[in-house]
Amino acid sequence: MSEYINELKFKYGYSEELSDFLSQLLPVIINYYGEEYKDVILSALSNCEIHFQSKDEDTKEYLNSYFGVNKEWEMPSLAGAFYHNEVDIRNNQVVAKPIVYVKSVYYGIYMPFDFNNDKQVSTLIHEICHLIKGYGKLKNENGKIIDSTGLMKVTYDYSQENGILDEKNDMVGIEEALNDVETAQILEMMTGRKQEVTGYKAAGYSATRLLEHSDLAKEIRISQFRGDDSWIKYLGEEASKLLIENFDILVNAMYISFKDINSKAKRELLYQKMAKAQELIDDFVDNYSTKRL
Ligand SMILES: [Zn+2]
Numbered sequence: 001m002s003e004y005i006n007e008l009k010f011k012y013g014y015s016e017e018l019s020d021f022l023s024q025l026l027p028v029i030i031n032y033y034g035e036e037y038k039d040v041i042l043s044a045l046s047n048c049e050i051h052f053q054s055k056d057e058d059t060k061e062y063l064n065s066y067f068g069v070n071k072e073w074e075m076p077s078l079a080g081a082f083y084h085n086e087v088d089i090r091n092n093q094v095v096a097k098p099i100v101y102v103k104s105v106y107y108g109i110y111m112p113f114d115f116n117n118d119k120q121v122s123t124l125i126h127e128i129c130h131l132i133k134g135y136g137k138l139k140n141e142n143g144k145i146i147d148s149t150g151l152m153k154v155t156y157d158y159s160q161e162n163g164i165l166d167e168k169n170d171m172v173g174i175e176e177a178l179n180d181v182e183t184a185q186i187l188e189m190m191t192g193r194k195q196e197v198t199g200y201k202a203a204g205y206s207a208t209r210l211l212e213h214s215d216l217a218k219e220i221r222i223s224q225f226r227g228d229d230s231w232i233k234y235l236g237e238e239a240s241k242l243l244i245e246n247f248d249i250l251v252n253a254m255y256i257s258f259k260d261i262n263s264k265a266k267r268e269l270l271y272q273k274m275a276k277a278q279e280l281i282d283d284f285v286d287n288y289s290t291k292r293l
Pocket of ligand 1: 126130176179
């Protein structure tokens with residue numbers, strides 16, 4: 001492992017702190033997801049830079065120059081970090097380049113990353129988990145490019161002349177919720193301290209309960225790493241649709257801007273919608289009986 005970490009350090013110019021952190025984290029992640037995914041985990045980290053925003057760095061400018069593009073990047077101003085895989089068509093070839101970007105500037109205030117802060121560390125682990133489950137998933141199907149990370153799927157419309165035309169995201173909510181649970185469990189193993197699901201709280205709670213059905217946890221894990229829909233076949237269209245839709249409601253609620261819930265009535269409506277979504281998932285979990293006995 002130390003030779004591998006040294007290579008990463010050399011390749012990306014990683015700091016001592018980040019290198020130490022990775023040498024503690026990677027064995028735990030391999031232990032958590034399973035030895036069978038060791039190669040995927042190590043390759044994913046070798047193939048992607050983890051970048052910490054510097055003091056005067058403009059995120060959009062940095063990303064445009066990093067990927068050689070000129071895009072308007074939309075991102076929530078409070079997000080601590082993100083994983084992005086930039087997909088493009090160059091010389092008739094589909095190409096992709098990933099990044100894990102860790103923000104340090106919030107509303108103009110510079111707050112350097114603190115490896116002793118569990119909340120910040122969990123943000124970084126969350127993105128590394130997206131990266132790992134997104135490694136090597138790019139494929140071309142029926143004239144569309146499909147990329148995925150875990151259960152989450154991005155479908156790109158494209159043409160050879162004009163490149164990427166449109167993108168559509170599916171199964172974001174359920175994967176975010178699962179990813180949050182995984183992150184909390186990994187951090188707990190790493191620190192020995194009890195960790196709460198901090199990102200998507202309500203969704204994380206439901207996902208934790210869902211994963212208590214060990215057959216489901218197993219099917220989901222296989223699909224996450226294969227980037228396929230075998231978990232949907234296992235559960236059936238109807239049940240998986242219920243989970244997908246209601247996890248989306250819970251996770252999307254975190255991105256609703258204040259102006260859309262600026263009255264008591266609007267907030268009530270949102271809380272009701274979330275409560276209903278949670279209830280539907282919990283009912284499913286309570287009534288689920290293992291299929292293969
Ligand atoms: Zn995420």
